[in-house]
Amino acid sequence: MPRQESRTVPPGQRLVPDMPVQHYGRVPTLDRHTWTLTLAGETEGEARVVTWEDLQELPQVTLLADQHCVSKLTQQDVEWTGVLVRDVVELAPPRSGIEHTLVSAEYGYSSSVGLADLLSPRSLLATHRQGEPLSAERGGPVRLVLPHLYGFKGPKWVREIAYVPAPVRGFWEQRGYHLVADVWRQERYAYQ
Ligand SMILES: Nc1nc2c(c(=O)[nH]1)N[C@H]1C(S)=C(S)[C@@H](COP(=O)(O)O)O[C@H]1N2
Numbered sequence: 787m788p789r790q791e792s793r794t795v796p797p798g799q800r801l802v803p804d805m806p807v808q809h810y811g812r813v814p815t816l817d818r819h820t821w822t823l824t825l826a827g828e829t830e831g832e833a834r835v836v837t838w839e840d841l842q843e844l845p846q847v848t849l850l851a852d853q854h855c856v857s858k859l860t861q862q863d864v865e866w867t868g869v870l871v872r873d874v875v876e877l878a879p880p881r882s883g884i885e886h887t888l889v890s891a892e893y894g895y896s897s898s899v900g901l902a903d904l905l906s907p908r909s910l911l912a913t914h915r916q917g918e919p920l921s922a923e924r925g926g927p928v929r930l931v932l933p934h935l936y937g938f939k940g941p942k943w944v945r946e947i948a949y950v951p952a953p954v955r956g957f958w959e960q961r962g963y964h965l966v967a968d969v970w971r972q973e974r975y976a977y978q
Pocket residue numbers: 805806807808809810811854855856891892895923924936937938939940941942943
């Protein structure tokens with residue numbers, strides 16, 4: 787299984803054996819067979835609605851990645867299974883020149899993610915955590931996992947990726963958190 791590039795703990799983070807479940811608001815109950823992910827905004831061609839069955843047809847990838855919360859907790863070597871975001875974006879790519887996305891979840895949570903970060907080689911639309919299908923509280927049926935960014939960039943219960951011409955602030959970015967949020971650069975707050 788591909789291991790993470792580095793065993794180092796990012797600056798300012800503290801290791802925990804099990805990342806607590808953390809999110810704002812209620813846990814939605816979604817049925818994987820009616821769940822959809824819409825690729826929208828500034829697409830090159832038509833927008834596209836991606837289903838659970840569409841995900842099953844893509845290569846299934848398992849990798850180990852650390853899970854970091856901007857509140858300074860890190861769990862190392864979490865095993866995630868899902869499909870590469872790259873493979874999904876291929877189904878309805880952005881028009882040329884687009885560099886930003888807004889990723890949205892059920893119940894209105896959202897995060898601002900640069901297209902390059904979204905397409906990084908280890909970015910997953912995850913369906914499993916630690917070998918088990920994602921529970922509702924862990925973001926099932928599908929959540930976004932961006933291993934090099936703080937956890938708030940990865941919506942649980944993800945429902946839409948919108949390609950946008952300029953950064954659009956999501957839930958935490960509207961509350962002062964960083965637009966990029968690279969854990970290795972310790973990009974926690976917008977004012978840094
Ligand atoms: N839909 C949604 N996704 C979310 C959040 C949220 O509030 N709502 N919180 C984020 C934050 S801040 C973190 S640290 C991780 C927590 O993931 P976990 O519950 O698996 O620990 O989920 C992220 N995804």
